[in-house]
Amino acid sequence: MASPRTVPLLYLLILVLASLAAAEIRFTEIRSDDRPIIPFDEFGFTHTGRLELNLSHITLSPAFPDSELGKVGFFLCTRDSWLHVLQQLEDEEISCVLQSDLVKHVFSFDKLQGDKSSINTVYSQNDADQYTLVFANCLQKPQPLKVSMDVRSAMYNLDGKSGTRDYLSAGRTILPRVYFLFFLIYFALAGLWIYVLYKKRLTVFKIHFFMLAVVVLKGLNLLCEAEDKSYIKRTGSAHGWDVLFYMFSFLKGIMLFTLIVLIGTGWSFLKPYLQDKEKKVLMIVIPLQVVANIAQVVIDETGPFAQDWVTWKQVFLLVDVVCCCAVLFPIVWSIKNLREAARTDGKAAVNLMKLTLFRQYYIVVICYIYFTRVVVYALETITSYKYLWTSVVAAELATLAFYAFTGYKFRPEAHNPYFVIDDEEEEAAAEALKLEDEFEL
Structure with missing residues (x-):
């Protein structure tokens, strides 16, 4: 077995990463795996929690004594508890995590009977808390024990009144209602936007229909996620709703980042074309979003027990950061172009209005990205497992606010380039442009 001073850090990293996985009925194939720790899923148990563990086709190599x-x-x-177990390993009070009295023992292989190739057990968890199901293999000397097995794990809570099973973690059991509520909000928002487009149909640009498509896809994504979580809550399986969810999530992600780029360039409402550098941004963002969605599917459908799960998680985070940074460049280019135009075309008031709008949008995009990528993750980390749904609500509220701001600021309006501007307003705008500092990232 590896040094007790190096392995605990790896254990801690794996267990923390495992906390990002969602629990349901999970089928896992382990083949010739000699890892000392294999995390499976994390689940928030109530006082009526249950764990069903079914192992089959168990093979161990090389052979070790039953003892x-x-x-x-x-x-x-x-x-x-895991932090204390790490300390026990560090202090060499124990040599194997299964020897600690701080963990809940579910099943050990010395209890295998008969042909020793299968086992079915049900574990009652009456201590309400958030637990991670972990497989430990402490037989690493003289050579590591390689384990092969098929694992079916199911964690659920029993309803106190009806006794029905709830396969969603204690902090996520209300998520189907949360997602459906936001679906209704986006459905109403889409209806409102259609009304605005009809009323202002003479000043509607292509970008406004694109914005409608993004809102509709977001609503459909929420509907599929609500159904996905609802089926998992009742049966432990998504029954195909996860396929629709991933499909709409994929389309929504690509179109949202594309929309931010198009708005940042002023496409259709400021100019009817994209410059080469702006097209290059789209050519970078769209393939990266494809990679990000593939990584998200792998992360969700495999879980931390997969040997390359951490790699896919790193790929997703890296690609997401690159996309978030890339969509900011077109907004900055538009701001600089507006500043240059303000000095040459003699329309200081109009350009100052546009410049202010793009600066506001730039700040809002940064706030939206920071909140949904950093603040929401921090909220999920520090919040009690009973209230993990609050991080979902926070993320959805931030997204809704971003959509509403974008729609309101870039709504169809009549823009007459020849409207009469008071001389005093023009002079004041020109002075304001002169006094402003150069915009920088």
Whole structure:
């Protein structure tokens, strides 16, 4: 076994990353795996929690004495308890995590009977908390024990009145209603936008129909996610709704980033074309969004037990950061172009209005990206497992506010380039442009 001073750090990293996985009925194939720790799913149990664990086609290589197989098995552990277990390993009080009295022992391989190739067990978890299901293999000397097995794990809570199973974690059980509520809001928002487009049909540009498509896709994405979570809540499986969810999530993600780029360039309402550098941004963002969505599917459908799960997680985070940075450049280019135009075309008031609008949009895009990528993650990390739904609500409210701001600021309006501007207003705008500092990132 690796040094107790290096392995605990790896254990901690894996367990923290595992907390990002969602629990449901999970089928996992482990093949010739000698990892000392394999995290599965995290789940928030109530006082009526249950864990069903079914193992089949178990093969162990090389052979170890049955008395040693007590160091191989499954356990449940909270994040706080895990920190104490790490300390026990560091202090060499124990040599295997299964020896700690701080973990909940589910099953160890010394209890295998008969042909030793399968086991079915049900574990009652009556201590309400958030636990991670982990497989430990402490047989690493003289050579690592390689384990192959098919694992079916199901974690759920029993309803106190009806006794029905709830396969959603205690902090996520109300998510189907939350997603459906936001679907209704976006449905109403789409109806309102259609009314605005009809009323202002003489001043509607192509970008406004694109904005409508983004809102509709967002609503459909929320509807599919509500149904996805609802089926998982009742049955432990998505029954195909996850396919629709991933499809609409993929389209929504691509179109949202494309919309930000198009608005940033002023396409259709300021100019009817895209410059080469702006096209290059789209050519970068769209393929990266494809990669990001593939990574998201792999992350959600495999879980942290997969050996390349951490790699896919890093790919997703990297691609997401690159996309978020790339969409800011067209907005900055538009701001600089407006400043240059203000000095040459003699329309200081009009350009000052546009410049202010694009600066506001730039700041709002940065705030939206920061909130949904950093603040929401921090909220999910520090919030009690019972209230994990609050991070979802926060993210959806931020997204709704961003959509509403974008629609309001770039709504169809009559823009007459020859309207009469008071001389005093023009002079004041010109002076304001002169006094402003150069806009920088």
